[in-house]
């Protein structure tokens with residue numbers, strides 16, 4: 470067994486896949502994460518949108534990894550000291566021979582005034598809980614003063630996160646209204662997007678289908694619409710219109726975790742550390758950077774920040790790190806977009822898998838099955854059995 474000291478910073482999609490690879494190779498490693506758990510971030514729209522219990526969208530890291538292989542540390546990383554080869558956290562310093570940085574992303578506000586202060590963001594178990602509680606409180610407050618702005622929800626951004634969230638809301642809010650005795654036709658959900666189309670990762674045909682499904686559910690989709698300013702209960706548009714709403718959720722963009730830029734890595738315009746074909750930082754061959762933190766160019770453009778690519782990067786970077794530590798040949802990272810699926814509520818979706826387009830109920834079923842696939846990758850049958858009942862719809 471190799472006694473190389475390896476530190477993974479971040480236990481999201483990239484970090485846990487790298488950890489799984491080390492575990493299979495019987496290579497001990499240290500895993501530093503802000504929380505003691507791994508979050509199912511790609512399903513958080515369900516948590517915020519009232520589908521299941523919020524705590525079902527996480528799994529303790531102690532259930533993911535064998536404790537004889539991993540040294541698990543709950544700490545918040547603040548700096549990567551490449552000179553001293555240490556990951557620095559708020560509670561301690563963690564020396565490494567090789568490091569894997571997988572700290573995910575932070576919201577991108579594009580300099581829009583008031584957006585950071587007054588919007589909610591769907592990024593973690595805690596923010597999902599905050600959004601769900603906030604909406605429930607606003608709907609409850611409506612019963613007191615009949616102020617319609619309590620029932621208006623603005624979601625900025627029409628990428629996967631924003632679209633999946635508005636789809637989920639349209640299935641949850643009628644139930645919430647029934648529970649609180651509010652007439653079902655009173656609430657309003659607006660999705661506001663500066664670009665001309667929703668879901669940029671999908672073809673025009675699928676974008677059109679998604680828009681139609683959401684509009685039939687009652688979402689007001691507003692593309693080509695720029696937000697210029699946000700206040701506590703108002704969204705200002707470039708046209709001069711002001712949308713008054715007491716719930717404003719921003720999903721319009723992400724940039725890499727600021728730790729990379731603050732630690733002096735060479736970054737792209739979104740703060741992602743530039744990596745080579747082996748997923749090593751171009752500044753330091755001993756530091757691998759993966760997932761939303763990495764700027765990997767494919768066909769002249771950085772890859773988009775997705776869980777699908779983060780897991781692939783985690784797997785390849787771990788293979789390369791082990792190869793490098795043994796003086797063996799590393800492999801080039803070759804991204805594979807196997808498919809993209811967007812849920813549009815609990816039962817339906819749109820997307821493509823292996824080049825084939827799908828929409829409606831079949832896409833909704835495919836999206837549910839993709840959860841089983843991820844749980845399998847994370848921890849085989851044990852993880853599927855543990856989570857299937859609470860997270861995956863029965864057909």
Ligand SMILES: Cc1cc2nc3c(=O)[nH]c(=O)nc-3n(C[C@H](O)[C@H](O)[C@H](O)COP(=O)(O)OP(=O)(O)OC[C@H]3O[C@@H](n4cnc5c(N)ncnc54)[C@H](O)[C@@H]3O)c2cc1C
Pocket residue numbers: 478479480481482483484501502503504506507508510511512513514544545546547571572573574591592629630633726728759760761762774775776777778779810
């Ligand atoms: C609602 C929603 C839906 C999405 N749907 C999809 C989808 O359908 N398909 C898809 O491919 N992608 C989707 N995405 C995007 C996807 O979730 C991200 O691209 C993916 O999580 C990136 O993986 P990562 O490993 O780079 O980072 P993350 O999974 O974000 O993991 C980062 C980890 O680092 C930890 N961390 C952060 N800062 C620190 C710190 N300073 N110190 C210690 N630990 C820290 C975090 O707690 C987390 O555990 C969605 C995102 C959202 C929000």
